[in-house]
Amino acid sequence: MYLFIGLSVLLIAVGAADHPISWYHEFEKELRQDSSARNDEQIYRLPGDVVPLEYDIYIDMYFNERTDRPFSYDGRETIIIQAVTENVTQITLHANVDRINAISVLTDAGMLVPVNTQQPFFTEPLYHFLKINLAQNLVVGQNYTLFIDYTSTMNEGPMKRGIWRGSYIDANNQERFYATTHFQPYNARQAFPCWDEPLYKAVFKLHLSRPSHFTNSYSNTGVRLIESDLRNRIREHFWPTPRMSSYLLTLLVSESFQVIAEDRSFSPAIRIIGRSNTVGLADRALEFAVKMTQHFDEFLQYPYAELDPHLNNDHISSPDWASAGTENWGMVSYRELYLIQNSSETIMSVEHYASTLVTHELAHKWFGNLITCYWWSNTWINEGFASYFGYIATNQIFPEYELHEHFNSRYLQATLSFDSGTGTVPMNHDVNTPAQVTGHFGTISYNKAASFLRMTVNMITQDTFRKACQYFLRENSYEPTDQYDLFSAFDRAVTEDGTLNEYLHFNFTHYYDVWVNQPGYPILMVEINHSTGDMQLSQERFFLSASATPTGQIYPIPITYSTKSSRDFENLKPVYMMTSDKAVRTKAVGEEWVIFNHQQHGIYRVNYDDKTWDLIGDALVNEPGNIHHLNRAQVVDDVFALMRSGRLTYAKGFHILKFLYKETNYHVWNPAISGLSWLRNRLRFLPEQLAEFDSIILGYMDHVISELGFEPAENETPTVSLTRQEILQLACNIGHQKCVEDSQEKFNAMKDEVWIDPRIRRHVYMTGVREGGREEFDFVLRRHQQSNYANDQLEMLRALAATRDPQLLTEYLELTLTSTVRSHDKLNSFNFALTGNPDNVYTVLEFVKNNIDAIRVAYIEDAPPTPVNSALNNIAAYLDEPGLVDYEEWLRTTQVGTMQYSGALSSIQSARANNEWGANNADMILSAMRDGSATVVVSTALLLATAVLVRLV
Structure with missing residues (x-):
């Protein structure tokens, strides 16, 4: 323990400059940050002339027992620091706390500086900077204590x-408090x-x-010593952490959190910690954590227990959390x-995702914590590996979830959708300001990076990838890393194993450089x-906009077909690496279908000549x-994108898609629902055309609804359960008569205390409330208030x-302004009011007008995810032209200068463009759908009646 001396008020700040690394001559060298000439964005970065070595931090947590400053904390810390450049007379570090009371700097000998x-x-x-001005230079390499x-x-x-x-309600119906931390990416300074x-x-x-009546505190490491005093307080001293970044530090103090599930056969024990009234409800989460820890220990040959002797392996179940999880x-x-989770209360989509989430966060123990990106420009290294393992590694241990196939809709197809714009950025992308850093935690860093790793694994083989991971971790343990360190590990493993030798004239360095440092992805054009x-x-960069300017970028494309x-869909290793804009391959002579990109594992779209499309469609x-x-799913995903980009006519596209009338597979229907919903949202304000569109969709869905049925089978796979959930929610929303009737029947049975399988609750809940009145609304609200399951509560919202x-x-909507709806659910709950029944948009708009100040407070306007901005932006998409005029007038007369105004x-302009597009193209779309339709469209009069009764999201 260090002696705290507040003799002189002095502040030391350390600058953050990247230290030298190995450079590869094939890469275009980027300049390291020059602290003497930084632009307006780089000024957010620390100067890099002082570095911290060790923190000793005392934090005293006070709750409502302190009446003068409730829910506050007092802190004092000593930081051992070193200057790494000459002539340092100012120490710069981050601080975003209420008040700095005292500062002093001492030499290693204890003398005041x-x-x-x-x-x-x-x-x-x-900039959240705290700057300390010294009267003399710091000596380079000498330890000082701040x-x-x-x-x-x-x-x-x-x-x-x-x-x-x-806060939370315990088993005795008492409100209890807790406090914890969420520092990633730049909030440790708070x-x-x-x-x-x-x-x-x-x-x-x-x-x-902490107050003595609170239960044990938790942190990264175990408790070394516990002390109590005469003020009814307890202090816990934790073991030192391994060498790590500040955002990884954490703590939890609560009135009644406890270990709710654990496996003590491991060292450290694997524990789930949560509310006292959730004991026995985390066994599935524990199983995920135990088996995936075992997997990573074996796969990486770097056991968790070796990372640090005092690290815990705890998993906190927090009633509130801004994201799904944090590592x-x-x-x-x-x-x-x-x-x-409880199998009788948890919907399958939550269980399904939870398995990937636990693995994702465990993977970060190595990829993100043991090694960490130099700067958030390299976020993709942390998040790409964690996302890849979240699906691919989990599938190896829990194959019942079929996660290796769900990877496509979760990551690959999301990447293709997002990365098709003209303003997208590479995986390795320079960021500086807090907003830029937060924005980089998104589709490119997670989805595209994971897809890039999977595509690369198919090329170099799983064994070589495993070796590269082990090299990367062992060579960079406890150090910051960047793309060059990762490349070095890949290059070494690939060279040793010779797994790319079969590809003549292929340059792995070029492949890595393009996919990491260039935005976008290609479309492969096939003429047979x-x-x-x-x-x-032939290839070119794919843009969704038909008017986008070509870039000339050539991507190394792994070719499979x-x-x-000659069917070989299970063979995912490329037969050829296409590194030029044109190439020729040869198949057997004769007319036959050809499908490129086995199982849609490559990050590219494919378009064919008309004849080949006809053969594929047949x-x-x-x-x-x-x-x-x-690959059937790939066709659906590509066809909708090709139609939108003008590369394929809607007539041709829907002719290809007519096979959906016989399709029952989840992976095929998932992109189909997305594509059809995008079109439908543009017909929202054309009642006659919308009604016909809906009738055609119901025709598409008739077979899959019949095959799935309305009741889950006892031993059906999770994927089948997910298919039913998505199909029936869409069908009930559109107004499928049997779906609505069956849901109402089940909802009424639930009111009579008949248990309803959670795998079908989503559409049953929604239809029951939509088709009901006050009685049904109050029934669900009471059930929400009595539930002990956050996932079921969200479904009820x-x-x-x-x-x-x-x-x-x-x-x-007024509930979203209260603690009934937790802060992390407020924006989702607001959006539910728009998506659950789009005719409600005028009520939502009036609520916003009447409560905008309260919304800004309750939704937390200045939170990094900017929830109020999102809420106000989302309204426009559901308004017709008179509504847009009204909304715009309100904004211009009352909201000028607010964070949400622009x-x-x-x-509003985007909504007008979408509505105009729908009006201009509705007849063409419906004509194409009719030509591709295999069913008879019902009468227009009936369609109009349907449109009045029910409208889809």
Whole structure:
């Protein structure tokens, strides 16, 4: 323990500059940050002239027992630091706390370092900088001790991160408090002054004090010593952490959290920690954590127990959490929704995702914690590996979820959709400001990076990938890394194993460089001469906009394909690496279907000549079993994108898609529902055309509904359960008569206390409330208030939002302003009011007009996810032209200068463009769908009646 001396007020700040690394001559070299000439965005970064080595942090947590400053904390810390450049007279670090009380700097011998008496220290709030002015230079390489005394306040709820407080109701119906942390990516500075950039790794020694009636505290490491005093308080001293980044530090203090599931056969024990009234409800989460820890220990040959002797392997089930989960080292925190499960209460989609989430966060123990990105520009390294393992590794241990196939809709297809714009960025992309950093935690860093890794694994083989992972971790343990360190590990493993030798003239360095450092992805154009068997291949960057300017970018494309006469869909290793804009491959002579990109594992779209599309379309109708279901899904995903981009006519596209009338596979229907919903949303305000569109969709769905039925089978696979959930929700929303009737019957039975399988509750809940009135609304609301399951509560919020009654909808929206709806659910709950029944949009708009100030407070306007911006932007998509005029007038007369003003106006323009597109193209779309339809469309009069009664999201 260090002696705290508040003799002189002095602040030290450490700058964050990347240290030298190995460079590969094939790459275009990027300049390291020059602290003497930084632009307006780089100024958010630390200068890099001082580095921290060790933190010793004392935090005293106070709840409502302190009447003068409730829910606050007092902190004091000593930081051992070193100057790494000459002539340092100013220390810069991050601090975003309420008040700095005292600062001093001491030499290694304990002597005070004199400060500038005119201005010992000052803060720059915009950059969260704390700057300490010294009266003499720091000696390079010499240890100094920086002492800081400070006070601050817990944030209310998780949305603003830092140290925050929440509450819960225990088994005795008493409200209980807890406080915890969420620091990633730049919020450790809210808890204690620090070098809050991932580059600055250090050892952390944490000491927490709490009220004595609170249960044990938790952190990254185990408790070394417990002390009590005469003020009814207890202080717990934790073991030092391994060398790590500041954002990985964490703590939890609560009134009654406890271990609710554990496996003590491991060292450290694997524990699930949560509310006292959730004991026995985390066994499935524990099973995920245990088996996946075992898997990573074996796969990486770097056992968890070897990472640090004092690290915990705890998993916190938090009633509130801003994201799904966060990888704090030794103590991962999750939104309770995913860890607390009961087979009689949890919908399959939650269980399905939870399995991937636990693996994702465990993978971070190695990829993200043991090694960490230099800077958030390299976020894709942390998140790409965790996302890849979340599906691929989990599938190996829990094959019943078929996650290797769900990877396509979760990651690959999401990547293709997002990365088709003109303004997308590469995986490795420069970010500096807090908004830029937060924005980089998205589709490119997670989805595209995971898809890139899977595509690469198919090329180099799983064994070589495993070797590369082991090299990467062992060579960079406890250090910050970047794309070059990762490349080095890949290159070494590939060279040793020779797994790319078969590809003549292929340069792995170029492949890696393009996919990591260039945005977008290609479309592969295939022209086949069936009389000769020649297949002419060409590529260009794919843009969804037909007017986008070509870039000339060439991507290295892993080529796989199957033909009717030579089917090989299970072979995922490329037969050829296409590295030019054109190439030729040869198949057998004769007319036959050809499908490129086996199981849609490559990050590219495919377009064929008309004849080949006809052959594919015929095969999908007459012999669908001969084409892998993931490639049938690929056809659907590509066709909708090709139609939107103008590369394929809607007539041609729907002719190809007519096979959906016989399709029952989840992976095929998932992109089909997305594509059909995109079109339908543009016909929203054309009642006659919308009604016909709906009737055609119901025709498409008739067979799959018949095959699935309305009741889950006893031993059906999770994927079948997910198919039914998505299909029946869509069918009930559109107005499928049998779906609505069956759902109402089940809802009424539920009111009579008949148990309804959670796998079908979503559409049953929603239809019951939508078709009902006050009685049905109040029944679900009471059930919500009595439930002990966050996942079921969320489904009930979704249902309450589907009411058609304006008064009930207003009451529901008012609930989002209260603690009944947790802060992380408020935006989703607001959106449910739009998606559950789009006719409700005028009620939603009036609610916003009447409550905008309360919304800004309750939804936490300045939270990093900007929930109020999202809420106001989303309204426009559901308004017709008179509504848009009304909304715009309100914005221009009352909201000028607010954080949401510009974004909301922009959303209005987008909505008008979408509505105009729908009006201009409705007849063409319906004509194409009729030509591709295999069923008879019902009368227009009936269609109009249907449109009045029910409208889809």
